[in-house]
Amino acid sequence: MGAMADFDSIIRAVEPVLDAEGVSATGMDRLTRAAGVSTRTLYKHAGSRARLVAGVLDARGARFLEGMPRDSVAGLFTGLERWTAAEGARGCFFLRCLGEAAPADPALAERIRAHKAAVADRIAECVTADLGRPDALLTEQVLVLFEGATHAAVYRGEAAIAAARHAAVALVGAAVGQGATD
Numbered sequence: 465m466g467a468m469a470d471f472d473s474i475i476r477a478v479e480p481v482l483d484a485e486g487v488s489a490t491g492m493d494r495l496t497r498a499a500g501v502s503t504r505t506l507y508k509h510a511g512s513r514a515r516l517v518a519g520v521l522d523a524r525g526a527r528f529l530e531g532m533p534r535d536s537v538a539g540l541f542t543g544l545e546r547w548t549a550a551e552g553a554r555g556c557f558f559l560r561c562l563g564e565a566a567p568a569d570p571a572l573a574e575r576i577r578a579h580k581a582a583v584a585d586r587i588a589e590c591v592t593a594d595l596g597r598p599d600a601l602l603t604e605q606v607l608v609l610f611e612g613a614t615h616a617a618v619y620r621g622e623a624a625i626a627a628a629r630h631a632a633v634a635l636v637g638a639a640v641g642q643g644a645t646d
Contacts, residue, residue: 469499469500469501469505469509470509471509471510471519472523473499474499474501474506474509474510474516474519475516475519475520475523476523477498477499477500478495478498478499478516478520479520479523479524480498481494481495481498482495482517482520482557483524483551483552483554483557484554486560486564487517487560487561487564487565488564488565489564492506492513495516514569514571514572517561517565517572518571518572518575521557521558521561521572521575521576521579522575524557524558525558525579525582528547528583529582529583529586531543531546531547532544532547532583532586533590534586534589534590534593535590535593536590536593536594537587537590537591537594537606537629537632537633537636538629538632538633539590540586540587540590540606540610540632541610541613541625541626541628541629541632542629544610544613544614544625545622545625545626548614548617548622548625549622553617553618553621554618555614555615555617555618556611556614556615558576558579558580559576559611559615561576562576583607583610584603584607587603587606587607587610588600588603590606591603591606591636594636594640595636595639595640599639602635602636602639605632605635606632606635606636609628609631609632609635610628610632612624612628613625613627613628613629616628
């Protein structure tokens with residue numbers, strides 16, 4: 465087992481396992497092996513399975529948002545393409561966690577909802593940047609396209625993200641031409 469471990473290195477080691485194998489389906493023995501630490505060391509740093517999963521969600525969410533531009537709706541989809549190219553197209557890890565583990569863990573469900581609210585806020589920033597004003601309906605429409613592209617990319621590849629970008633840019637163009645859609 466590894467001599468040096470800290471919470472961040474454990475999180476980096478177990479995130480890909482949880483993403484690929486699922487939160488509910490992955491046991492602590494598997495996570496301990498992935499982290500290269502003893503069970504005692506894992507619990508020393510993580511405290512509990514729930515805290516470990518929360519740490520993975522926090523780290524992944526921060527990394528995801530760092531890669532999502534704030535300046536345009538088109539750029540947002542470019543960010544999603546980059547994310548998918550680097551991380552793979554398996555759909556949204558947060559929504560998978562929400563379906564798998566959150567029903568039994570209200571704190572986890574709240575953490576996931578907070579991340580999704582941050583994604584919605586980022587989309588609102590992009591819409592505002594493109595229009596020069598907020599537009600709640602357009603933000604919701606782009607959000608649905610963004611989430612749909614994330615999941616459709618699993619089986620349609622990058623074409624799903626490109627199609628969603630095209631639709632989102634068309635909606636923005638229509639909103640610019642029509643004024644407020646709220």
